[in-house]
Amino acid sequence: MIRVPKWLKRTNRIPVKKHGIALAMFDEDAVSAVRRLQKAGFEAYVVGGAVRDLLLDIVPKDFDISTNATPTEVRRLFRRSRIIGRRFQIVHLYFYRGKKMRIIEVTTFRADGDEVISDENSGRILQDNLFGSASDDAVRRDFTCNALFYEPTTENIIDYTGGYDDIRRGRLRLIGAPAIRFRQDPVRLLRALRLGVKLNLTISQATQKTFALYAPLLTAITTSRLFDEFAKIINSGASANIIQRCAECGITDHILPAVSSGGDFFMNALKKADLRHQSGKDISLSFIIAALFWMPVRCRWLALQQEGMLSVAAMEQALEAANFPANNIVPRRVVARAVDLYFLVARFVGKVTLRRTRGVLRNPLFDRAIAFGTLCGGDIEPEVVQWWSDYQLAGDDERKTMIATKNPGTPNR
Template sequence: MVVDSADLKRKRKQDSEIQATVIQEADHPIRPGDIDREALKVLYRLRDAGFSGYLVGGGVRDLYLGKRPKDFDISTNARPGQLRRLFRNSRTIGRRFRLVQVFFHGNRIIEVSTLRSQSEYDIRDTKVLPTNNTFGTLEEDAFRRDLTINSLFYEIEHKTILDYVGGVDDLNDGIVRIVGDPEVRIIRDPVRMLRAVRHAARTGFSIDNRSWQAIVAHRNKLNLCPPSRIRDELLKDLVSGHSRAWADLCIQSGVFSTLFPFYASLLQDNGCGPELYSILDVIDRLHTDSGDGKIYLPEHMLMALLLFPWIERELDLLKREVKGGGYRILLGEIRAALEDVICSRFNIKRSVKEAITTLYVNMPGFQRYRKQKKQPSWLKKKSYFNDCVKSSALIEEARGGTVASSALF
């Protein structure tokens, strides 16, 4: 669903006149006790050292919505060098924009960033490394972020939320909105449209009309993005527990056909749409049932499941005869098909491609054995046997069979 922008609400003043809307503690649901103690330690140490520290991004969004954040990220006016001196149990990562990771017991990591004036992808001359002038103010940091609902700051001293972009209104109204002019922001970094779709799918929010129209108009610009970035974003969506809703929005906007053009005709004639949705429902069940955010399926299995409706129709996979020379013939056809459609498009590693190929080439025989309630003895000796068991069980569930046992995962 798409809603119209509240343009009067969004009308920006001159930069020098913009003031944050301050939401007092009594008017929002976030309490210090909701924040991880490690994040609180970082915030209080920054304060005691004379710096400003803010809980930012998805942590504020999720706490406001009554959810438990996976991560508690912090922004501050302290520079990376100052942070390293303040937190001895830390390291600096990143080349363009440096982050400081603060380490705690139990493998807990809190990422701390210095407030920035612009996004990496809003810098026009990408050959020149940023200097200190990329550090910015709260206001600048808010406007360089992708979505209004991810552009809020929680300030620990007064327990207030600082809002420069109308993010609290959008949280209350259930709207996903790209910060600033969505046309300009998407052209500068097309991956922003994937993030808008992701958060709409995860929250059940609507994408505002201007952002939606920009996504539809510029969806083909995703082809200009580095394949590895697209792959990383895709994997996040597949393990989110909301991949079905994500795919639905991607199909409506045309983004899905841009990412997977080989699926376009199959979706148009409704040939594999229902099966694709069923597979995504199974993936969502698996990741939602975990409750702890654990990722049960590795990259090769996620990609194999996502592409199964297509490869099944392309090669008539499950009906193939794999005895004798049939195995080698099918193996070659699968490798060629994957190379043509996904390996270069998503920068899939050779090892992942081979793992996907192995799952597919063993599916016909494995499915026949499953119907006989047997398992091929020769396959049990293979290192990939368990992956074949899992993928076959999930395909069977998606096709209306027995629900795959959680014990498998």
């Protein structure tokens, strides 16, 4: 059970004239869903990250709802909805605007008690379907900044944990003792670093000192959950700083040891990803994973080519240096895409023919391979990458001339 001071459940209602968030800043579908729940006699709020982000002048990506209605009761109220989850059931509400669909997540207030099933050895929560009140739910959340409730009718923010003051003071504070909360769910270690860096919130020194102690517990978490959190880090806009902090705390040694060998190359890829995020561009996870494993692969690939092996054949052998099994949180499908990118870059090197160039240009990863080759710098001669980039834009006659110039005496076929 979570042991927290009694004052954490003291209700603090912050009026709109103090917190300054206008109702219009909240998603209208989320507000509509809250009002429908209230009209049916239930207690309901917009909760968590949306409230936190608006207080920090950040546009929220999601607007989640929390209520005292059970998942079955919520399902009865909303025709376009679905109950999901086993550890703790939640309801997804489906809203359509034109052809675009979006999901709003509804959770029932959770409580802490004897019905929560946890592993006796690790203390990790395995099953948690005990319902409670709004104040119970607040203290069950991970950080105080995520435990704020917004009530659209009154436009008040309801705060049971001091999260409002913590946000105003720029600090990220764990609810409860780290020894209990990190054991219950070690993924909170990653969340703490992600939120702290992304939102520019300070984590206390006492809490930070526990990161290395509880990092080994992450090995018991399913690889899918860990990679989901890794993907959130990559798409945070602050991935370089977050991954650096994770490495300093020893967290990556337990879940993604390739980070230690990725070096500056991997960090440069993360910095470019952060710039893309800030520009509103999509980020390719397979590109980032390719950058993560590149340095050991690159060393072996270049060495084999110096021994006289052709580029693509050398790449086939060099892949062993990546040691993918030791980094098993990365799904095979993502590894496969990264490997495809390696082989496409390897095909840039050496003699070219019309037939070969057609295959390279038809590859859906071509533009990504050009970007990766540029990132590689001296590993692949810049002239080679530029040649392929120019070749893509050239006409048929110009392509024949480019091939003849690149490979004197080689038939254009």
